[in-house]
Amino acid sequence: MRITQNMMSSSMMKNLQTNYNRLDKYQEQLLTQQRINRPSDDPVGISSSLRYRGEIDMTDQFAENSKDADSWMNFTDTVMNEAVKILQTVSEKAVQGATESNNPEARKILGQEIDELYKQMVAIGNSQFKGKYIFNGQTTDQKPFSDDPANTAYSLDEGIMRYQIGAGIYVDVNSLGKNVFGPFQDPADPTKAANVFKVLDNLKTALTGDNTAGIEKSIKEIQTTMDQVLFAQADVGARQNRLQFTTDRLEDLTLNYTDLQSKIEDVNVPKTITDLKTAESVFQASLDTMGRIIRPSLLDFLR
Template identity: 40%
Template sequence: MALRVTPGMMNLQMMRNINTNLVRMDGNMNVLSTGMKLNKPSDDPVGITYSLRYRSELSFNDQYQKNADTALSWLEYTDTVIGQVNEISQRANELIVQAVNGTNPQEALNAVNTELNQIYEQLVSLGNSKFNDKHIFNGQLTDQAPYDETLAPTQVTDTHGITYKFTEGASLTINVTGQDVFGEPT
């Protein structure tokens, strides 16, 4: 059976095609103007789920990078403080060796005693060192100073570690305790 194509049908089909092209062009212009292929969930429901997952992973990666930067800074600062503790301890050792020599007059022993007291104060000060307003040698109790000048030899610091996560399944404890650096209390 033959089908008769009328001018009205041709006009209607042409208008549908123009409208379809206009809607497609509007979508393409929207993509070009926003720079994003997915502007609303109905644009591509499957693509939205991938997009959300990728954004979440990027957010995690940003956090992991911040953790790595903070941990590195913390460790570098701790290394610097421990280096200073080592230098001061060596000087204290030199003074003690000098003092036990039986040929020193009382004035020399008094001078050694004075310098050892100053070294003690410096060590207590280093034991209370802070990085970003957090005490580095008091475990997880970073808001509390680990040592008091009069009680330092008998004080115990918190032994819990501060752990930073760098990737899924990879973390690292970044702090050392006062006992690790200065020894067990007497």
């Protein structure tokens, strides 16, 4: 086969372009610090990289959900703790009021104090977290209790608010109002379920009416409702403990996926610098070789 000047020039230009592309590739990798800058750089690697990115995004979203759930339960625990403190204060006032040495006026003053604590307990029952009522199930846009829930009938929603904190893993973030404060206590209903508001209202009435027997009865009822609130608070704590383990696991998963993604995408700087220097030498050698092989054209002779 006859080798012509055009064939030789074409072949040299093709090889020169290949060497130049290699040089450009390593320069781009060093500038971006990424081994894969386009799918053609590594079709198999980009597939794995996209999968890891999706896992990282999903894990990050689960972590955000976990933080929101923890914030909700922290707030719930705080207001429950305040409710317990109120009941402890009420218990002390009830014991003080049960003393026979108290005159009707003294008991009336204690009754006024209980009334203020009753109003504060109602405010706790209507607590909101990020604009959502926390003790009304899934009906978070409606206030669960009226200003006088001891004497005004109410019906609380019993829906559960769940946050997804993992693949197929959910956590209940809300506490049902009936489990904390008790359902409405209808005087006509023989079933007397513990109701925080009714207990406080009964104590207030007994103190104002100078009813020693009623005050002594309230002392036992207060302890029952306090145990009820403490049990609900313990349930929140148990869910928070589980949530903490899940949060730690999500952090580990994020680190793992990030490391795997880095191994695929990130450039090996020392190796790439060596490859770049080699590509520069090859490219320069190609230019020198072309300068020696390509013969001067007729135009060169006419100069």
